[in-house]
Amino acid sequence: xxxxxxxxxxxxxxxxxxxxxxxxxxxxxxxxxxxxxxxxxxxxxxxxxxxxxxxxxxxxxxxxxxxxxxxxxxxxxxxxxxxxxxxxxxxxxxxxxxxxxxxxxxxxxxxxxxxxxxxxxxxxxxxxxxxxxxxxxxxxxxxxxxxxxxxxxxxxxxxxxxxxxxxxxxxxxxxxxxxxxxxxxxxxxxxxxxxxxxxxxxxxxxxxxxxxxxxxxxxxxxxxxxxxxxxxxxxxxxxxxxxxxxxxxx
Amino acid sequence: xxxxxxxxxxxxxxxxxxxxxxxxxxxxxxxxxxxxxxxxxxxxxxxxxxxxxxxxxxxxxxxxxxxxxxxxxxxxxxxxxxxxxxxxxxxxxxxxxxxxxxxxxxxxxxxxxxxxxxxxxxxxxxxxxxxxxxxxxxxxxxxxxxxxxxxxxxxxxxxxxxxxxxxxxxxxxxxxxxxxxxxxxxxxxxxxxxxxxxxxxxxxxxxxxxxxxxxxxxxxxxxxxxxxxxxxxxxxxxxxxxxxxxxxxxxxxxxxxxxxxxxxxxxxxxxxxxxxxxxxxxxxxxxxxxxxxxxxxxxxxxxxxxxxxxxxxxxxxxxxxxxxxxxxxxxxxxxxxxxxxxxxxxxxxxxxxxxxxxxxxxxxxxxxxxxxxxxxxxxxxxxxxxxxxxxxxxxxxxxxxxxxxxxxxxxxxxxxxxxxxxxxxxxxxxxxxxxxxxxxxxxxxxxxxxxxxxxxxxxxxxxxxxxxxxxxxxxxxxxxxx
Ligand SMILES: Nc1ncnc2c1ncn2[C@@H]1O[C@H](COP(=O)(O)OP(=O)(O)OP(=O)(O)O)[C@@H](O)[C@H]1O
Ligand SMILES: [Mg+2]
Numbered sequence: 001x002x003x004x005x006x007x008x009x010x011x012x013x014x015x016x017x018x019x020x021x022x023x024x025x026x027x028x029x030x031x032x033x034x035x036x037x038x039x040x041x042x043x044x045x046x047x048x049x050x051x052x053x054x055x056x057x058x059x060x061x062x063x064x065x066x067x068x069x070x071x072x073x074x075x076x077x078x079x080x081x082x083x084x085x086x087x088x089x090x091x092x093x094x095x096x097x098x099x100x101x102x103x104x105x106x107x108x109x110x111x112x113x114x115x116x117x118x119x120x121x122x123x124x125x126x127x128x129x130x131x132x133x134x135x136x137x138x139x140x141x142x143x144x145x146x147x148x149x150x151x152x153x154x155x156x157x158x159x160x161x162x163x164x165x166x167x168x169x170x171x172x173x174x175x176x177x178x179x180x181x182x183x184x185x186x187x188x189x190x191x192x193x194x195x196x197x198x199x200x201x202x203x204x205x206x207x208x209x210x211x212x213x214x215x216x217x218x219x220x221x222x223x224x225x226x227x228x229x230x231x232x233x234x235x236x237x238x239x240x241x242x243x244x245x246x247x248x249x250x
Numbered sequence: 251x252x253x254x255x256x257x258x259x260x261x262x263x264x265x266x267x268x269x270x271x272x273x274x275x276x277x278x279x280x281x282x283x284x285x286x287x288x289x290x291x292x293x294x295x296x297x298x299x300x301x302x303x304x305x306x307x308x309x310x311x312x313x314x315x316x317x318x319x320x321x322x323x324x325x326x327x328x329x330x331x332x333x334x335x336x337x338x339x340x341x342x343x344x345x346x347x348x349x350x351x352x353x354x355x356x357x358x359x360x361x362x363x364x365x366x367x368x369x370x371x372x373x374x375x376x377x378x379x380x381x382x383x384x385x386x387x388x389x390x391x392x393x394x395x396x397x398x399x400x401x402x403x404x405x406x407x408x409x410x411x412x413x414x415x416x417x418x419x420x421x422x423x424x425x426x427x428x429x430x431x432x433x434x435x436x437x438x439x440x441x442x443x444x445x446x447x448x449x450x451x452x453x454x455x456x457x458x459x460x461x462x463x464x465x466x467x468x469x470x471x472x473x474x475x476x477x478x479x480x481x482x483x484x485x486x487x488x489x490x491x492x493x494x495x496x497x498x499x500x501x502x503x504x505x506x507x508x509x510x511x512x513x514x515x516x517x518x519x520x521x522x523x524x525x526x527x528x529x530x531x532x533x534x535x536x537x538x539x540x541x542x543x544x545x546x547x548x549x550x551x552x553x554x555x556x557x558x559x560x561x562x563x564x565x566x567x568x569x570x571x572x573x574x575x576x577x578x579x580x581x582x583x584x585x586x587x588x589x590x591x592x593x594x595x596x597x598x599x600x601x602x603x604x605x606x607x608x609x610x611x612x613x614x615x616x617x618x619x620x621x622x623x624x625x626x627x628x629x630x631x632x633x634x635x636x637x638x639x640x641x642x643x644x645x646x647x648x649x650x651x652x653x654x655x656x657x658x659x660x661x662x663x664x665x666x667x668x669x670x671x672x673x674x675x676x677x678x679x680x681x682x683x684x685x686x687x688x689x690x691x692x693x694x695x696x697x698x699x700x701x702x703x704x705x706x707x708x709x710x711x712x713x714x715x716x717x718x719x720x721x722x723x724x725x726x727x728x729x730x731x732x
Contacts, residue, residue, distance in 0.1 A: 050683050050687075051679065073691050076686065076687055084684065088678075088681055088683075090699060090702055092706075093699070098698070101685075101688075101698060141702065162689065
């Protein structure tokens with residue numbers, strides 16, 4: 001599904017990603033861990049097409065197509081979804097309106113008609129129930145005044161409504177209380193599908209207790225310094241990143 | 251008399267001879283302004299003596315006035331002798347014969363606004379003989395209003411049918427000496443609308459200039475007078491939500507609202523006159539005096555305006571809060587794109603006791619647009635417990651445009667409570683990216699964010715108007731991103 005080859009990215013002349021290689025197959029769940037400032041968010045932004053990053057080397061193929069040839073919207077329409085580490089507030093725009101505009105944008109690309117308003121509302125309400133979200137959030141402005149945890153949950157709501165094929169979750173677990181973490185994890189697990197892949201950026205093993213990854217990668221100083229199975233996360237939790245650094249050094 | 255005046259007189263005389271009396275329906279006056287022109291105009295409209303006198307007083311005063319220079323807008327000096335002050339309503343035969351003859355760009359805008367075909371034809375002035383509903387709609391709605399005792403007609407008609415009402419209320423809110431353009435309007439206004447809601451009547455429908463058959467031809471100096479008698483209520487919608495390609499540049503209207511005891515007027519405007527092209531060429535100068543007087547206790551008025559058109563918008567819908575416990579509200583969205591300029595805001599004059607006012611202003615500037623909010627909150631000597639809340643937000647798109655805020659406050663009573671909040675923001679890259687990452691195109695995202703910014707104002711508009719206003723913002727901002 002996604003193939004990242006020797007990806008080098010700079011911001012304002014400073015190299016942040018220094019040759020990332022990653023291959024993510026359909027239906028797989030990959031966890032990316034790594035110290036603060038190692039480039040995890042940068043990677044998710046570059047994949048989703050945010051401006052301000054210079055791609056100096058390498059390429060990314062998404063379902064065989066050059067990802068960097070696609071605009072932000074085109075990537076979204078083709079199924080790339082980023083759950084933001086810091087979801088953005090859009091004052092005055094209701095959540096329901098936003099969701100509808102997003103879904104219709106995607107459906108239009110897929111050659112589908114707009115969903116009937118009633119069908120749409122009941123579909124969204126069902127998904128909210130799954131995420132234990134109060135319906136009143138539908139009529140509040142997107143993320144405005146939401147608590148940290150509410151924002152994260154709202155990202156997962158958007159993801160379950162839009163049903164993307166490549167889900168990048170940037171620290172969705174940070175800021176969630178224990179119950180919310182379980183609910184969000186359930187929401188993600190419900191979306192797991194042989195045709196859908198996940199990249200979970202996280203600092204905590206805890207999330208991976210609920211969402212079992214197929215692979216775990218450690219990103220440090222702009223490079224994938226170690227990859228392995230779920231056991232790698234446990235090892236990290238126990239030994240800390242210093243252990244990875246030592247391994248690079250040796 | 252100077253030679254040039256002599257010439258002018260000759261010319262008018264000639265024109266006169268050639269038939270603007272005999273052939274009333276198809277003539278325009280030649281450019282120029284003097285007392286004879288005003289007399290001729292008044293005669294043509296068969297006005298009573300008092301109105302002619304009123305016009306002449308206005309004109310004589312206007313001659314002594316200087317063109318105001320205090321606003322933030324810039325435009326070349328207007329030659330008032332270069333304007334024709336009377337143009338008979340275009341005969342239907344002169345209009346386009348079908349939509350095919352109408353500027354396709356105009357049609358495309360109509361379509362984007364979702365205006366039904368019949369309405370499009372009417373707006374574009376297509377000659378149609380009572381084919382479809384508009385005529386029957388107009389009739390049913392006239393009947394319904396008459397039943398309720400509501401008077402809703404053109405200003406000229408009101409002058410003929412209800413001269414006593416005109417005499418009683420005309421110029422009592424905006425006098426014929428009020429300001430430069432108001433005096434000019436008083437001297438030469440050609441037509442406009444008149445509304446009277448009798449005591450205790452809740453107008454059974456929203457009154458819209460859409461339905462007033464000759465609204466499209468009221469011209470550049472129109473005058474509107476609305477009187478809400480005791481305990482009555484009316485919602486009035488004004489506007490052209492589609493661009494009018496008008497060769498006339500100056501549009502100097504006057505709107506007067508009189509609100510008596512326990513009455514309420516809600517006045518909504520969506521203004522989208524031709525803004526000029528992307529290089530700032532052409533477009534309408536929209537210099538309008540709008541004022542409401544809450545004359546008696548518990549009177550309430552709210553102005554809601556969405557201003558997206560015109561090359562220059564220069565207006566301050568104001569409220570005189572004379573009656574005790576009266577309420578004035580002003581909700582405004584002003585958008586300037588390309589080289590458009592807007593200097594708009596309101597004046598809230600607190601005179602009675604326990605009066606309150608609310609001002610919500612949203613200015614959006616894109617391209618090279620210049621957007622100014624200018625507001626005055628004045629609390630008089632006897633205005634015990636006056637309250638005002640003002641919120642003024644500006645949104646900038648790009649770095650070539652400007653937003654300016656001039657809030658003035660004058661209080662002469664210590665009990666006044668006045669709150670003012672202001673903000674200036676830019677559409678953030680983060681917001682755009684967030685929307686686009688969800689599959690919303692850049693243009694839709696901009697329009698969505700801008701509409702969100704204006705939400706507090708749009709929610710004051712009647713439903714259909716709000717929908718059109720939203721579509722309009724989107725259209726007005728087309729091409730301003732990316
Ligand atoms: N726009 C920018 N300008 C300058 N430096 C930037 C910019 N964006 C990212 N960086 C730098 O790039 C590095 C990687 O940042 P990034 O946000 O990708 O880290 P991260 O791995 O997501 O960290 P965290 O775990 O704290 O979320 C940091 O040193 C950061 O300061
Ligand atoms: Mg990060």
